[in-house]
Amino acid sequence: MTSARRGRPAGRTPQLRIAETVAAELRSRILAGDEDYRLPTQEQLVQDFGVSYPSIREALRILETEGLVTVRRGNVGGAEVHRPDESSAAYHLGLALQGARVTLGDLADGLRLLEPQCARACAERADRAETVVPALTANADACAALVEDGVAFTHTAREFHDLIVSFTPNLTVRYVVSTLVALWSTQEEAWAEALTKRGEYPSADEASEVVRTHRRIVREIAAGRASEAERLYRTHLTATQALVIDRFGDGVVNAAASARSTFGSTPRTRI
Incomplete structure (x- = not known):
């Protein structure tokens, strides 16, 4: 039990670092893109960055807290981009x-x-x-x-x-x-x-x-x-x-x- 608890933060940290790296790249794309810029689907992002779905979702959550995207869930899910104003x-x-x-x-x-x-x-x-x-x-x-x-x-x-x-x-x-x-x-x-x-x-x-x-x-x-x-x-x-x-x-x-x-x-x- 003790080793499992110790293992969770260690496993979480690399994922967060990966997510922050992905978020930084996506942030740059949003800020440099034009008004019609859209993020790729999560499936495409997984392929583009070669990372896991949890890392992509974490990256999108980071951008969501910054007000740069709104993540829609469900059958019509996706990430809507918001340029800062x-x-x-x-x-x-x-x-x-x-x-x-x-x-x-x-x-x-x-x-x-x-x-x-x-x-x-x-x-x-x-x-x-x-x-x-x-x-x-x-x-x-x-x-x-x-x-x-x-x-x-x-x-x-x-x-x-x-x-x-x-x-x-x-x-x-x-x-x-x-x-x-x-x-x-x-x-x-x-x-x-x-x-x-x-x-x-x-x-x-x-x-x-x-x-x-x-x-x-x-x-x-x-x-x-x-x-x-x-x-x-x-x-x-x-x-x-x-x-x-x-x-x-x-x-x-x-x-x-x-x-x-x-x-x-x-x-x-x-x-």
Whole structure:
């Protein structure tokens, strides 16, 4: 009995090392592949790597915990590939922030430092009239039609912020800030739902003022007035954040809520 127990960890370790090696190779393929990349079947992977089925299954479990694949079991089994995007990044960053007991007020402070710079970057784009301005204008129009519907209005108004960040040319800034924006959007939409249920959501006039501010930001971006676009955006962000911080500011970032809100969304990747 003693020797059998001692033998289990020894037998498990090589299998784990093999699985980690296979997972590393598959991870590289997923990250280097295009949007349509699909993993081979488990049978094909066994043949390709010359390893056992348990090692392949362990490798897939590793990738599943990283959010890179979803393993479907049963008659229609297989592994569905998920390329990392701001949604998955928001979840993992959210875990780190939640573990560090970071408050929503602290997250808001970080966004005020970083997000307005994306508005500046949009205003500095030479092609802003063809790419940035039409999308932002369409969003403002959509928001204007929803001022009587608090939850829908908040969701669409948050998409304005998503768009600003998504048009930021620098990829590093885009992905870092979009991750923080995704975390914040979860909290702001929770705020909207809570106040709507209580009949305390801001009035249609106040929602219309948000639309007017969004249109002013668009005009500054269209005119290429980068400093004014950044200033106006920061002022607007401070005002809208204050409404949420008043209710949730002392709360800790919730990674699980972010996962429910963002996983499965369609990422906006623009250049």
